[in-house]
Amino acid sequence: MRLYAVTDSAWLRGRTLAECVRQAIAGGATFVQLREKHASTDELVALADTIIPVCRAAGVPFVIDDDVEAALRSGADGVHVGQSDVACADARRALGARAIVGVSAQTVEQARAAQAAGADYLGVGALIPTPTKPDAADVSREELAAICAAVDIPVVGIGGLNVDTVDVLDGTGAAGAAVVSALFAASDVEAAARKLRERLGSLDLR
Numbered sequence: 001m002r003l004y005a006v007t008d009s010a011w012l013r014g015r016t017l018a019e020c021v022r023q024a025i026a027g028g029a030t031f032v033q034l035r036e037k038h039a040s041t042d043e044l045v046a047l048a049d050t051i052i053p054v055c056r057a058a059g060v061p062f063v064i065d066d067d068v069e070a071a072l073r074s075g076a077d078g079v080h081v082g083q084s085d086v087a088c089a090d091a092r093r094a095l096g097a098r099a100i101v102g103v104s105a106q107t108v109e110q111a112r113a114a115q116a117a118g119a120d121y122l123g124v125g126a127l128i129p130t131p132t133k134p135d136a137a138d139v140s141r142e143e144l145a146a147i148c149a150a151v152d153i154p155v156v157g158i159g160g161l162n163v164d165t166v167d168v169l170d171g172t173g174a175a176g177a178a179v180v181s182a183l184f185a186a187s188d189v190e191a192a193a194r195k196l197r198e199r200l201g202s203l204d205l206r
């Protein structure tokens with residue numbers, strides 16, 4: 001989960017999402033989430049149909065944000081749910097034991113509850129305020145470290161992470177960085193991913 005790429009079609013500028021994802025993986029992304037907040041379930045399934053072959057060819061896990069039905073219909077590897085989305089246990093029931101279910105957590109209590117409910121990993125943020133998700137809660141580096149210490153499942157940090165800020169993860173116990181704009185807003189997604197992977201490689205991560 002070193003470099004977790006979260007999509008945002010707002011940055012396509014004539015490119016396809018599948019091509020941007022291909023570039024992200026070529027540069028070193030290890031995990032992909034389809035996150036398109038304005039897309040319907042049908043639209044998510046159609047997008048997933050274009051991205052899943054790219055991820056499968058590279059052996060990179062692919063999950064969909066929020067929408068369990070889209071994950072089921074598309075054959076995605078799983079889903080990522082937040083505290084206001086479908087409950088982790090319900091997503092697990094719908095998708096099955098082998099599916100990946102990721103959960104957002106902002107506190108140690110939420111993190112422990114998600115692990116107990118069967119989450120495979122946690123996304124914790126926002127570590128740095130970000131225009132990509134202006135309504136995200138603030139989570140400090142110390143709170144991230146406390147969450148990492150409280151659970152056994154991998155934790156990725158999220159929110160405002162780029163090549164200049166990703167050092168915030170160093171020594172916290174996090175497994176990696178989840179990134180939207182630092183990848184998908186770049187004109188060269190592959191080069192952006194490569195730089196991030198290099199920087200992440202120099203950090204003390206789980």
Ligand SMILES: Cc1ncc(COP(=O)(O)OP(=O)(O)O)c(N)n1
Nearest residue numbers: 065080081082083104123124158178
């Ligand atoms: C890896 C990762 N971590 C956190 C989130 C945020 O999920 P959520 O709180 O449900 O907010 P939305 O993304 O649905 O706006 C995430 N998507 N991925």
Ligand SMILES: Cc1nc(C(=O)O)sc1CCOP(=O)(O)O
Nearest residue numbers: 125126130132133136160180181
């Ligand atoms: C999708 C998401 N979730 C967050 C959280 O804190 O849970 S922050 C966020 C957006 C991250 O975008 P960027 O990498 O462009 O800052």
Ligand SMILES: [Mg+2]
Nearest residue numbers: 066081082085
């Ligand atoms: Mg959500």
